Amino acid sequence: MMISLALRTLRHRVAAFAGAFFALLCAAALVCACLMLLETGLRGDVVPERYAGAPAVVAADQFVRQTVVKGDGDTKTKAKALGERAWLPESVVAGLRRDGLKVVTEVTFPFGGFTGHGWESAALTPFTIAKGRAPRADDEVAVDARAGLDVGAELRGYRVVGVTAQALPSQDTVFFSTARARSLAGHPGRVSAAGVFPGLDRAPEGAVLYTGDERGRLEFLDAEQARLKLISMGGSLAGTSLLVAILVVMGTFALSIQQRQRELALLRAIAATPKQVRGLVGGEALLVAAAAGTLGAAVGIGLGFWLRGQFVTLGAVPANLHLVVSPFPPLVALAATVGAAWVAARVSARRLTRIRPVEALGEAALGPARLPWWRLVAGLVALAGGVTLTLVLSGLHIEAAATPVTLLTALVWTTAFTLLGPVVARVVAALLAVPLRISRVGGFLAARNLRAGSGTLASVMSPLTLMVAMTCTILFVQTTMGYAAQEQADAGTRADYVVAGASGAAARAVPGVLSATEVLRTSVRVGLDKYAAQAVARPSGTLDLGVVAGSMDAFGDGTAAISRTAADRLGLRPGDPLKLTLGDGTPAALTVAAVYSRGLAFGDVTLPYALVTGHVDNPSATLLVRAPGVRAATLTAALPGASVLDRATAAEVSAANPQVTFVALGLIIAFTAIAVVNTLAMATSARSGELAALRLAGTTRRQVLRMLRLETLGAVLAASVLGSVVALVTLAAFGAGMTGSAVPHVPLWTFAGVIAAAAVLSLAATALPARLALRSAA
Template identity: 30%
Template sequence: MLRTALRNVLAHKARLLMTVLAVMLGVAFVSGTLVFTNTISDAYQKSSAQGFDHVDVAVEPGDRQDAGDRLGKRPELTDALLARTAKVEGAQSALGAVNGFAALADKHGKLVGDGFSTRGGNYWSGEDGSGKDPRYPLTKGHAPKGSGEVAIDSETAARTGYGVGDTVRMSVDGPVLPLKVSGVFSTGDGTVSAGGSLALFDTATAQRLFHPEGGYDEIDVAAAPGVSQTELKSALDKALPGDGFDTTTGQRLADDQAEQVASGMDGMRTGLLVFAGIALFVGIFIIANTFTMLVAQRTKELALLRAVGASRKQVTRSVLAEALVVGAVAAVVGLAAGIGIGAGLRALMGTFGQSVPEGPLVVSPSTVVASLLVGIVVTVLAAWLPGRRAAKIPPVAAMSSVHATATTRSLVVRNTIGALLAGVGVAGVLGGASMGMDSGKPPMGLGAVLLVIGIFVLTPLLSRPLIAAASPLLRLFGVSGKLARQNSVRNPRRTAATASALMIGLTLITGLTVIAGSMQKAIDNMATSALKADYVVSMANFNTLSPDVEKKLAGVDGVTASSPMRNAPARIGGETEQLTGVDGSAIRDLADLSFHDGTFSVKGEQVVVDADTAKSHHWKAGSTFDAGYEDGKEQRLTVAGVYEGNELIRGILLDTATLSTHQKDPADTQVMVKTASGPSDGAKDRLEKALGNNPGIQVQDKKDVSEDIAQVFTLMLNMLYGLLAMAVIVAVLGVVNTLAMSVFERAQEIGMLRAIGLDRRGIKRMVRLESLVIAVFGGVLGIGLGVFFGWAVGRLIGGSVETYELVLPWGRMVIFLALAAVVGILAALWPARRAARMNMLAAIKAE
């Protein structure tokens, strides 16, 4: 039986090729994902570890301590503490590190890197200013000295073309700083390797820019020769005053950084593997379809084996042995292709401006094992049911009939099971949609899986009425159209398996498009309804702005109202709450808030509160509460009104005149601006010019705000389209496979049609129309399910996003259906050509 299985594989190489390709693509996706994420993770971990080579123990401020109802302060890392750590027994040296956001403009005035990875820090030259910073070896020039100099990393210098002596424009919290490049340094910082930038100032300048109150963010201590990191940490713990400081060994920091990198890769890995799973799931239909047709075509052969003594188990094992060989070949080829995909994805990141630290391609043993197991197991499982079905055919019945038709009882059982699964799935999706975001996701997810499986089981039943609806169009093609319709419903199970592969891909694509389009509309509604302001000004990384920015904007010609949004923590009722300071005289002209209770009055001791915060504290208009500010003082505030919060404005709003008196270093998260003429290119240019065309500051109108928030969804959707294309490619292979085997199976019929007068063009048209009908059938099911899932997920999201409304992308859905039709036409090219070139006399004599 084993030799028979191997001979069958060799005898049907062309028929099994599509199955090999389907499995190979799925395995390639799995192995490529694992190779890519492992390679990136390993490169970042090694690069990050280099950044801690100079650190044996790091000293950082502890968490902010609360003292009763007063807001405590974080302990400061002062120069005195720095000197003290350097003298601890076992310490060789200590340096103070300062860091923060620093936006660098390139030669075209654009921000270098993205907002979250454009950082600044200090070059530690020692207490006397003559030393060298072990963290950042200089490759050109000299260390920065004074407030007018800066050093930049070598990768940023290469990307921008800046060199020693050039003048660059930089911003830390708003005002533009013209600085001279004093030197270029190298660094193993993973953020820089990934496309970010790092600018270094001398310590005094860095402290003035990032810490006006003085001090350091971290003190890095190097151990003396022969002293371990653990020993040094113990000595520092004993020497540091109080319990307000945290000490961490360099090894622990490196390990934590490695864990963060691995954790960051987990999300990407999981997402990619989900789509690899989808591709494999679609491939299961092709594999099952292929082996079902192979078994049907070899019914007499299998019956003869049964007649000469082969048992049912042996017949099943024979089919599974074929699947094992096919799966093993596909898995090996897929693994090799996946390694190439992993390397290609890494190179592709560079073309999109996403640099990756240098490092070898990582192909771990777990990747090899996982790829081989996935390919083999998926193929064998998909072939098990056809093999079991073949073994059940009685030898006598099989010898007398090439095709064993499904019994009425089996169809009734199938349809009953399918209806039950679909019903339970619909109930789960609807039930999940009516619950909250947290509790509704599990039942909705389970319901969606059951519904897809149920529709797949019911597809043979659904194929007849839906395909019959296309009869009027098919009649336009005469005999070829009539034959195509009859052929597409002749074997409903085969048609169902072929259409289902395309259905799954289009279900996901349509559902994601509906959700993304609806979220875009929700964001547009939010920006339109919540803001009266024409512009919102903020830092590129959403860091804080200098209060000087609002003052400059208020003085711009044409500005009629402006207000900062200034956040500050406060102790209220024993809990820490966030206060938002606004200009009480201007906020009503800049924000459009819906009030449930009271009035929109923000002045003096009067505040307005969003409904969720008011509910949690049992407040209403007229309620009073005590707020403990960060300077330790308390004040009684009165709730003037309760408004409906949104994603842009929420929390406790009070006048900046009231809040600022309790802040040592006030800073704004953003500034809202209204102009006399409304948003225009001229108004925006005036605002940007007043800020010195600052690379680190964004001046956005309502449309810009909406697009900025929606950009994440758009990017994600485009990535998902690319990933789901894999599932569609596998589905195309399934259509090609089905048609090719269908043409082989109907060789006598095609030969007879040719003999009675149907020409080659008519044969081609018949096969193409059959493929078109099957593809469009799968497309209609997929788009219908996608819209349903998109609506259900929208109901779930709508509970937390009030501006959410369902948007059906009719234009895109028409495109998706047209693409399904194109898939059908392209998939039929080779089978149609093969059918048309068939020798009619040889075909009529074929068995």
């Protein structure tokens, strides 16, 4: 019966429920899209291209593994992906050939915009020659059909002698002679992989067997890294989105119930039982949420494809890692929105159904006298949670761990202010009463309305506070990290130029060059923990890492320098042994020579260049050149083919960020902005009777609009202060843990833009429904 009555109510009050419907739709879409990213990270596969013609491929293990003993004595092996490609010893290949199998080996390496291979591996796809012949000499290459080159052309100093009939969908391929490819790859005695014909049942010792779509994971190691990023980012975003959605939906339903308080009180007065009223409200919520959640889940699938497309464009996800589409994300999004709506509606109507009918009518007319005890307790618990998370965040030194906690901290603080909203709103109304008197009529009315309608003010302030807090937190986490890293780079870089495409020996031979340091960027694992690393040769004169313990004079073969963050985490100091795994899986036992402070700019681990150069996918080093009296043009002329940038320009280039984080988290900002518009539009539309009464009482249209603008600006001002406080506390804790400074870097113009955007959105969301209401009143 209550569902039937709820259906009739919805039919005759479509406008009243439009705001709740739209909020639920956006919530379902956001949650569905984020869960699609998470599922793609968990189950996504890439179809092999390069290895499509090989039934089985053997390669080295691309993971570092560690066996841990659990409390009950059982063991468990954990695995983490390597940062570079692990190479397979040719002794494993020789063993397969002794077993009578046909084995096709290959090496792979970057060659400009191409991927280089030896012609010996053409059968893995297979590639065939359409024009010319296969390369045989060291100065010969064959290019794929998409290269646009013909036989006789030149490619980076090599002569094109063949063009293949095939081209891979996502790779530009160039083939060298077998000997030349092995030389360019720089891994003597090792190969990237080996195709086995007609197949293989189990992997040989010291290798891993890949078949089916597993070959794609081996071929595209960046796809495996992208999957891990999607798991981390999708999980974090889905959780954050769900919490934001719940907060927004509860605020929307609270406002909706508040606007219908008199109607529900009348139902109580004509003998409707509390159970029946709860059933009516819950039924309405279920019907609205079911319709909005279904449509929102469908929209979320499209949003998931859009997100994936943006990530592909930004280079964060390879094009051949396709989005996984299954019923799981839409169903979870639908269930989450329906559950959030039902709980929000029941909680919002809780007090109205627990008091006597006469009290309900009085409360509908005058508003509640005080904050319900359960809401006060919940708000205090949320405040305690915010304090706890802030303290936890200040002790986190790893970005992957700090980022989700940062967002959660801002959300919990915002939730606390939302739960305590009516109390905060009364304080705000009292504080705004004095400045609002500047306008005699509009300001007087605005001050009276804010004081009388503290519940509505609290409902309006909630999404505004959330928008300001989340936007500032998301934006200024990035600027805080970037500024701290740039400060460290500026303080630690002594070089005048950054050079790519030249050898250190050639640079040091240029007259006027005092020193040149080869630098390679990679990653290492200590245990299973990943650390950004750099390999340097001759750092004296070009790099100052900010040593705080030990000395770089002791840095050399068999040693390493580590950042203060890594040293604290690992419990190491100069002279201690350090066991780590290089990017390609090679173990190394070193001794800590120094501990330095500038890890944000130069990585957490600094290794000798000679140790790392044979264990990275791209051994081409960047050079830091100190040449105070040499002009850039002179250095460019002396190093033909090299790219020469001065230090300032190189810093700008290195600071460029694909902004993947902004694209993903920008959806949450957009959702909160939609919630702001939605809430204000609902609150203003519900006041059509009040506005009409003001017009009948002699208030001019201009005075009414000024009153609404002042009310809105007052709410924006209060929410901006609260949101900024939430963001400042969160960013201070983040900065204390990640950069060592509790002072965040907040560009003033960006902050002003956030506040201005909130004000413009709020005024626009108030003005349009207000003008429509005044027009109908006329």
